[in-house]
Amino acid sequence: MMSAVRASLFITCLADTLFPRTGRATVAVLERVGVEVDFPLEQTCCGQMHANTGYGHEVLGLVRRFVRVFGDAEVVVTPSGSCAAMVREGYERMATEAGDEELAAQVRELAPRVFELSELLVRRLGVEDVGASFHHRVTYHPTCHSLRLLRVGDAPLRLLRAVRGIDLVELPEAEQCCGFGGTFAVKNADVSTAMLTDKLRRILDTRADVCTAADSSCLMHIGGGLRHARAGVRVMHLAEILAAEDA
Amino acid sequence: MKAGFPQAARAALADSQLRRNLGHATSTIRAKRGRVVGEVADWEALRAAGAEIKERTLRHLDVHLERLEEAVVRAGGTVHWARDGAEACAAVAEVARAHGSDEVIKVKSLLSDEIGLNDALAGAGIHAVETDLAELIIQLSEGDSQSHILVPAIHRNRAEIAQIFRRELGVEVSDEPDDLTAAARAHLREKFLSVRVGVSGANFAVAETGHVVVVESEGNGRMCTTLPEVLVSVVGIEKVLPRFSDLEVMLQLLPRSSTGERMNPYTSIWSGVSDGDGPREFHLVLLDGGRTDVLADEVGRAALRCIRCSACLNVCPVYERTGGHAYESIYPGPIGAILTPQLRGLDQAPTLPWASSLCGACYEVCPVKIDIPSILVHLRGRVVRETKAEGLSERAAMGAMARVFASRRTYEAAQRMAKLGRGPLAGAALRPWTRSRELPDVPDQTFREWWKKEQRG
Numbered sequence: 040m041m042s043a044v045r046a047s048l049f050i051t052c053l054a055d056t057l058f059p060r061t062g063r064a065t066v067a068v069l070e071r072v073g074v075e076v077d078f079p080l081e082q083t084c085c086g087q088m089h090a091n092t093g094y095g096h097e098v099l100g101l102v103r104r105f106v107r108v109f110g111d112a113e114v115v116v117t118p119s120g121s122c123a124a125m126v127r128e129g130y131e132r133m134a135t136e137a138g139d140e141e142l143a144a145q146v147r148e149l150a151p152r153v154f155e156l157s158e159l160l161v162r163r164l165g166v167e168d169v170g171a172s173f174h175h176r177v178t179y180h181p182t183c184h185s186l187r188l189l190r191v192g193d194a195p196l197r198l199l200r201a202v203r204g205i206d207l208v209e210l211p212e213a214e215q216c217c218g219f220g221g222t223f224a225v226k227n228a229d230v231s232t233a234m235l236t237d238k239l240r241r242i243l244d245t246r247a248d249v250c251t252a253a254d255s256s257c258l259m260h261i262g263g264g265l266r267h268a269r270a271g272v273r274v275m276h277l278a279e280i281l282a283a284e285d286a
Numbered sequence: 287m288k289a290g291f292p293q294a295a296r297a298a299l300a301d302s303q304l305r306r307n308l309g310h311a312t313s314t315i316r317a318k319r320g321r322v323v324g325e326v327a328d329w330e331a332l333r334a335a336g337a338e339i340k341e342r343t344l345r346h347l348d349v350h351l352e353r354l355e356e357a358v359v360r361a362g363g364t365v366h367w368a369r370d371g372a373e374a375c376a377a378v379a380e381v382a383r384a385h386g387s388d389e390v391i392k393v394k395s396l397l398s399d400e401i402g403l404n405d406a407l408a409g410a411g412i413h414a415v416e417t418d419l420a421e422l423i424i425q426l427s428e429g430d431s432q433s434h435i436l437v438p439a440i441h442r443n444r445a446e447i448a449q450i451f452r453r454e455l456g457v458e459v460s461d462e463p464d465d466l467t468a469a470a471r472a473h474l475r476e477k478f479l480s481v482r483v484g485v486s487g488a489n490f491a492v493a494e495t496g497h498v499v500v501v502e503s504e505g506n507g508r509m510c511t512t513l514p515e516v517l518v519s520v521v522g523i524e525k526v527l528p529r530f531s532d533l534e535v536m537l538q539l540l541p542r543s544s545t546g547e548r549m550n551p552y553t554s555i556w557s558g559v560s561d562g563d564g565p566r567e568f569h570l571v572l573l574d575g576g577r578t579d580v581l582a583d584e585v586g587r588a589a590l591r592c593i594r595c596s597a598c599l600n601v602c603p604v605y606e607r608t609g610g611h612a613y614e615s616i617y618p619g620p621i622g623a624i625l626t627p628q629l630r631g632l633d634q635a636p637t638l639p640w641a642s643s644l645c646g647a648c649y650e651v652c653p654v655k656i657d658i659p660s661i662l663v664h665l666r667g668r669v670v671r672e673t674k675a676e677g678l679s680e681r682a683a684m685g686a687m688a689r690v691f692a693s694r695r696t697y698e699a700a701q702r703m704a705k706l707g708r709g710p711l712a713g714a715a716l717r718p719w720t721r722s723r724e725l726p727d728v729p730d731q732t733f734r735e736w737w738k739k740e741q742r743g
Binding site (some may be wrong): 050052054055056057058059060062063078080081083084086088089090091092093094095096097100101104132183184186187188214215216218219220221222223224225226227228229230231232233234235237259260262263264266267 | 291292295296299603604607608639640641642643644645646647649650660663666667668669670671676684685687688690691692693694697701704711716718719721722723724725726728729731732733734735736737738
């Protein structure tokens with residue numbers, strides 16, 4: 040069974056500032072399965088927005104900060120597929136391109152200990168039933184970076200299937216991007232909206248009450264669209280459903 | 287001056303007919319590709335081999351090109367070196383003129399469109415007849431242009447095509463596919479048998495043997511490369527392969543990725559000229575056209591591996607909604623977004639690297655493993671650093687955000703400001719977002735405030 044794991048929570052700037060519920064739920068789920076959670080207060084942002092918008096030259100300081108803040112962690116856990124991917128897939132290349140071999144080596148050493156929440160639970164800890172109950176109709180959107188960069192596979196679905204009372208319905212064309220893409224949503228707002236509209240149509244077709252995903256940024260986009268359309272469907276982060284004990 | 291992607295896309299998004307045509311066509315090709323790729327057990331090994339062959343070749347491109355020239359000359363062909371499109375067009379026009387021909391028949395060739403060959407030939411009094419069905423549709427339709435690498439008329443449905451044929455060919459034709467192809471065949475057959483100069487591009491050119499390879503579906507390419515007296519092939523320098531055996535990998539990757547077929551119907555492979563068989567004169571025009579500049583970018587040059595299969599277009603959620611014209615280039619979709627700015631210069635297409643949500647679907651299907659999302663990000667960085675395309679207000683906002691994230695003190699101060707709707711972290715309240723999406727409510731307590739209060743720190 041499980042040995043006591045001590046996980047450092049990398050909350051992400053977005054969840055810290057705008058979606059603290061997701062952070063609290065992440066802590067609750069991890070503690071329920073016996074993980075000891077700590078939260079280094081010196082953390083800020085992984086730099087993904089800067090890097091993906093063409094301001095990679097502003098990010099090196101954030102790479103160094105991340106390594107300094109989390110370098111000693113047993114494991115790092117984050118409720119965001121894209122921020123985990125930034126650290127695991129992006130950091131080493133950025134350090135190498137900047138010619139900082141020492142930093143690149145530090146990143147190489149740290150990256151394998153960085154996990155997105157569902158990965159930590161299912162792959163590292165071998166837990167699928169986290170003791171949640173949630174009596175609602177739910178559909179799951181696999182976010183692009185969880186799917187294609189982290190390759191989390193069906194880990195989030197395994198966790199959801201084990202939730203008591205859940206009515207989990209498959210989202211058609213689930214693997215199509217919701218159209219967020221960071222600053223893409225603003226720089227190409229029309230295309231982004233067209234992609235979002237098709238995603239919303241699929242979600243509404245499932246007649247789910249809740250759309251869930253493992254990334255606050257994509258959920259902010261989908262949720263913003265659902266609210267704008269007054270669709271009466273809400274978004275919840277995967278962690279919030281896994282933390283629920285509604286009966 | 288080009289409108290730029292965001293603006294060009296807006297018109298396309300509003301065209302309901304276009305959206306329907308594209309949605310139908312891309313999802314059909316996507317499904318076909320998925321099926322035939324799924325049945326190849328060593329597909330990932332093939333992709334890796336394809337990527338390595340291309341990567342190795344590009345590293346010693348000069349050597350392979352000189353070997354190609356020697357082999358083509360040895361086989362009785364003539365090689366022309368063209369620095370840019372104008373030189374390549376002039377070489378083709380000169381060959382046609384030398385044979386007294388005011389008409390050439392053409393195999394579908396992206397490169398010829400990249401360099402504006404048809405217009406250049408028209409300027410020299412030579413009419414270029416497109417013989418690929420889709421290219422013919424585009425040519426007959428005044429003011430239209432290609433919107434897909436493999437299926438250039440993907441934005442047209444068969445009812446629209448029937449209208450074009452009735453109007454331009456003066457034939458009575460229904461919108462049944464068999465009828466449409468029969469009308470095109472009748473029109474083209476006469477050209478195949480009478481025009482004396484053929485023009486093609488190439489999918490591959492083999493340095494070892496001097497073979498040139500054209501892969502196609504309709505058989506028009508076979509006609510154009512065998513029936514005329516003279517054949518001119520205009521080929522980008524990145525198309526060279528070192529060895530004939532490299533085709534073993536490429537000819538497996540290409541048809542499955544592009545048309546979703548196990549094997550394409552026609553593969554024409556020839557070297558130079560042979561007595562009594564095919565054209566009596568063969569000219570190979572090798573074009574640089576900005577490619578050596580692309581080679582100079584260590585990250586961006588992987589774009590030159592591209593074998594023009596168009597799998598990335600068919601899986602791209604952006605392309606599926608905008609179609610090809612929004613990219614304002616003969617190379618649309620994800621590959622176009624990395625190729626066009628590099629070939630034309632970043633300042634000529636500065637919006638294209640942002641024409642992607644970085645979802646990564648393109649990289650997953652690319653048969654030569656071009657990491658398109660990473661190259662897009664790299665080119666975004668170059669646009670920011672090397673051009674003035676990104677405005678001062680964006681630069682200022684990104685700088686301010688970077689300072690916010692640089693320390694715990696500035697970050698927590700910005701979070702407090704955001705609750706009041708002010709400061710760099712509240713700057714996300716941009717109009718393009720709120721036109722179609724609500725902003726989340728800023729909560730009373732950040733996560734870290736809860737953590738500090740609750741327990742723990």
